[in-house]
Amino acid sequence: MEVEQIERVRDFNRYYTQRLGVLTDRYLGQGRPFVQARLLFEIGDGGSLADLRARFDMDAGYLTRQLSELDDQGLVTVRDQAAELTDAGRHECAELEQRAAAGIAALLGELTAGQRERLVAAQDEIRRVLRAAAVTVEAVAPAAPAARECLARYAAELDALFPEGFAATTLTRPEDVTGTQLLALEDGRPVGCGMWIRLGPGVAEIRHLWVADETRGLGLGRKLLSRLEVDAANHGISIIRLGTHPLLTEALALYRSSGYADIGKYSDVPYNQLAFEKVLVSLGAAPVTGRADGTSRPPVASAFRRGAVESASRR
Missing domain, CATH: 1.10.10.10 (Winged helix-like DNA-binding domain superfamily/Winged helix DNA-binding domain)
Structure with missing residues (x-):
C-alpha cells in the first residue's frame, strides 16, 4: 500500500x-x-x-x-x-x-447531463468498493448459528438452481470440519462463507464457498477463496482441491482465474462434476484471519506454480 x-x-x-x-x-x-x-x-x-x-x-x-x-x-x-x-x-x-x-x-x-452521469456512476463505484473493503472475514466455530445459516442459504440456492436439486444432507457436518470455516460479515450480517477440510497429509479441499446475492460483484468470493488458501497453507497444506457444478459459471471463472487446474474427479459427491487443484507455495508474511479457537500461526501467502499444478494434477 x-x-x-x-x-x-x-x-x-x-x-x-x-x-x-x-x-x-x-x-x-x-x-x-x-x-x-x-x-x-x-x-x-x-x-x-x-x-x-x-x-x-x-x-x-x-x-x-x-x-x-x-x-x-x-x-x-x-x-x-x-x-x-x-x-x-x-x-x-x-x-x-x-x-x-x-x-x-x-x-x-x-453540471451538464454527461457530467451528472459521470458523477452518479463514480459514486456508485466508490460505494461498491467501500462496501467490499468494509466486509470482514473471520474464522468461526463450524457449529456457529451464523455459519449454519449461511450454509442453509447456500443449499437452498443450489436446490433451486440445479435441475437435479441439492440435498442439504450433503453439507459438511460441523464435527467433520477438520480445517477452518470462514464467515464473511457486512454490518454484522453473514453474507458469505467457505471452509477447508483435510483430505490427507498436505492435501485439503475447499467446500461450500458461497456469497450472498446482495453482495455479489464486490469481489467477496475471491477474498474468501484467498483467505482459505492462506489459512490452509498456514496449517501445512500444500495442495488444495475443490469440486463444482458446470452450472456455476461464475465460480468456474473464479477458480480458473485464481490458478486452479482441471483434474479428474476425486470425490463421489454428485454435484462436483468438475474438479480442480492448486499448489500452495509459501511466499512470506501476509495477513490472515484469526482462528475460531483464539490461536494463530505465522502467516504465509499462497500462490501457484503452473508446472507444479500440472504435475500434481497427474498424481
Missing part, C-alpha cells in the same frame, strides 16, 4: 466532506443544528439509544442532550431506552427530505 494512495483518499475525503458540509448547511440548517436533522433521519420509525450511539459514534451524554432538545420541541419521544418520532417529528423529517432533495438538485443543476 503506497503512502500516496492513502493521502489521495484522505484528500478526497476532506474535499467531499467540505462540499457536503456546505450543502447541508445551506439546505438543512435553516435554524436547526445539522446533528439534530440527522438524528431525525436516523430515528425514522424508531430506534434504540444503543443503536443511535453506535451509528453516530457519539458520546452518550451528548446524544441524550440532543434528544432531550428534540423531545422538548415535541419532535421525538424517548422512553424505555428508545426514541420515536412524533407526528410533528415526521412532518419535520419530510420537510428535511425535501430540502435535501433540493440541495442535490441545485448541485446537479450546475
Whole structure:
C-alpha cells in the first residue's frame, strides 16, 4: 500500500466532506443544528439509544442532550431506552427530505447531463468498493448459528438452481470440519462463507464457498477463496482441491482465474462434476484471519506454480 494512495483518499475525503458540509448547511440548517436533522433521519420509525450511539459514534451524554432538545420541541419521544418520532417529528423529517432533495438538485443543476452521469456512476463505484473493503472475514466455530445459516442459504440456492436439486444432507457436518470455516460479515450480517477440510497429509479441499446475492460483484468470493488458501497453507497444506457444478459459471471463472487446474474427479459427491487443484507455495508474511479457537500461526501467502499444478494434477 503506497503512502500516496492513502493521502489521495484522505484528500478526497476532506474535499467531499467540505462540499457536503456546505450543502447541508445551506439546505438543512435553516435554524436547526445539522446533528439534530440527522438524528431525525436516523430515528425514522424508531430506534434504540444503543443503536443511535453506535451509528453516530457519539458520546452518550451528548446524544441524550440532543434528544432531550428534540423531545422538548415535541419532535421525538424517548422512553424505555428508545426514541420515536412524533407526528410533528415526521412532518419535520419530510420537510428535511425535501430540502435535501433540493440541495442535490441545485448541485446537479450546475453540471451538464454527461457530467451528472459521470458523477452518479463514480459514486456508485466508490460505494461498491467501500462496501467490499468494509466486509470482514473471520474464522468461526463450524457449529456457529451464523455459519449454519449461511450454509442453509447456500443449499437452498443450489436446490433451486440445479435441475437435479441439492440435498442439504450433503453439507459438511460441523464435527467433520477438520480445517477452518470462514464467515464473511457486512454490518454484522453473514453474507458469505467457505471452509477447508483435510483430505490427507498436505492435501485439503475447499467446500461450500458461497456469497450472498446482495453482495455479489464486490469481489467477496475471491477474498474468501484467498483467505482459505492462506489459512490452509498456514496449517501445512500444500495442495488444495475443490469440486463444482458446470452450472456455476461464475465460480468456474473464479477458480480458473485464481490458478486452479482441471483434474479428474476425486470425490463421489454428485454435484462436483468438475474438479480442480492448486499448489500452495509459501511466499512470506501476509495477513490472515484469526482462528475460531483464539490461536494463530505465522502467516504465509499462497500462490501457484503452473508446472507444479500440472504435475500434481497427474498424481
